[in-house]
Amino acid sequence: xxxxxxxxxxxxxxxxxxxxxxxxxxxxxxxxxxxxxxxxxxxxxxxxxxxxxxxxxxxxxxxxxxxxxxxxxxxxxxxxxxxxxxxxxxxxxxxxxxxxxxxxxxxxxxxxx
Amino acid sequence: xxxxxxxxxxxxxxxxxxxxxxxxxxxxxxxxxxxxxxxxxxxxxxxxxxxxxxxxxxxxxxxxxxxxxxxxxxxxxxxxxxxxxxxxxxxxxxxxxxxxxxxxxxxxxxxxxxx
Numbered sequence: 183x184x185x186x187x188x189x190x191x192x193x194x195x196x197x198x199x200x201x202x203x204x205x206x207x208x209x210x211x212x213x214x215x216x217x218x219x220x221x222x223x224x225x226x227x228x229x230x231x232x233x234x235x236x237x238x239x240x241x242x243x244x245x246x247x248x249x250x251x252x253x254x255x256x257x258x259x260x261x262x263x264x265x266x267x268x269x270x271x272x273x274x275x276x277x278x279x280x281x282x283x284x285x286x287x288x289x290x291x292x293x294x295x
Numbered sequence: 296x297x298x299x300x301x302x303x304x305x306x307x308x309x310x311x312x313x314x315x316x317x318x319x320x321x322x323x324x325x326x327x328x329x330x331x332x333x334x335x336x337x338x339x340x341x342x343x344x345x346x347x348x349x350x351x352x353x354x355x356x357x358x359x360x361x362x363x364x365x366x367x368x369x370x371x372x373x374x375x376x377x378x379x380x381x382x383x384x385x386x387x388x389x390x391x392x393x394x395x396x397x398x399x400x401x402x403x404x405x406x407x408x409x410x
Contacts, residue, residue: 191335214397225299225385225401226338271337275397282353283399285330285338 185209186274188286195293201259203289205272208253212274216283217246217257220269229270230257262293298322299402301386307408314373316405318386325391327369328399329353329361332383344369345391376409383407 187206195201205215213234218226232239232246232255239246245258259266269290273283302317320327326345330338330353340353342361350361358380362370369388373380383406387399 186337188337216397218401223304223403225387225403227401228398231397273338282340282343283397284340284354287335287337 184287185212186272186284186286188270188272188289190289191287192290192292195262195291197264197293197295198261201257201262201266201291201293203257203259203270203272203291205255205257205286206253207255207274207284209274209276209284210253211276212284214275215246215248215255216273216275217244218271218273218285219266220271220288226271259291262291264293264295267291267293299386299388299400301384301402301405303405304403305406305408307410308373308376309410310377312373312376312409314376314407314409316371316373316384316386316407318369318371318388318402319367320369320386320388320400321367322388322390322400323366324388324400325366326389326399327363328387328389329359329369329371330385330387331355332385332404338385341371373407376407378409381407381409 216231217229220226248255269288272286275283328343329341344363360372386402389399
């Protein structure tokens with residue numbers, strides 16, 4: 183059973199609008215979360231992270247929200263740009279120096295011009 | 296600029312062959328990881344290593360082994376390749392530290408096809 187779920191395999195958004203990518207997790211021990219972006223034929227690249235002591239983290243156009251009670255996090259991209267079209271992976275970990283992350287299956291975002 | 300390289304982008308092997316996938320990082324990272332990526336399943340951890348000559352099983356180690364003789368190099372070995380090991384293989388590295396340093400740096404991936 184997947185511990186990290188991304189229930190939308192794909193999402194299409196118009197350029198300039200908001201993209202919201204969702205992620206749910208089942209393990210209440212998870213306390214550190216990352217989002218990665220992956221373009222075709224490239225490895226994933228780190229986008230943004232959040233620890234469980236926060237409920238929001240912003241970096242430019244990207245904001246991650248964490249709702250611990252619902253075991254849910256979301257990535258907001260505002261405004262969306264065509265270059266944001268990629269697969270987005272949510273990953274979760276129990277904070278330690280081991281850095282073993284559990285990845286979700288990914289959501290393919292298409293930003294339409 | 297951080298760099299993780301993988302020896303091959305594409306590889307085609309026959310069932311039963313021994314397959315070596317090589318990964319090299321130039322960031323002096325202590326941690327290295329091997330994942331496989333399959334549609335609908337995301338990235339699944341095969342093996343990881345926290346130090347030279349050290350290895351730990353991930354979530355799906357069956358059919359795989361690893362070798363880490365030098366800090367910068369982490370090899371994934373398929374002792375006898377099978378068709379269900381056809382996948383995209385991704386190597387990553389990271390440096391242990393406080394939570395803010397948890398980022399893993401990924402290589403471009405090796406797409407392995409076993410026929």
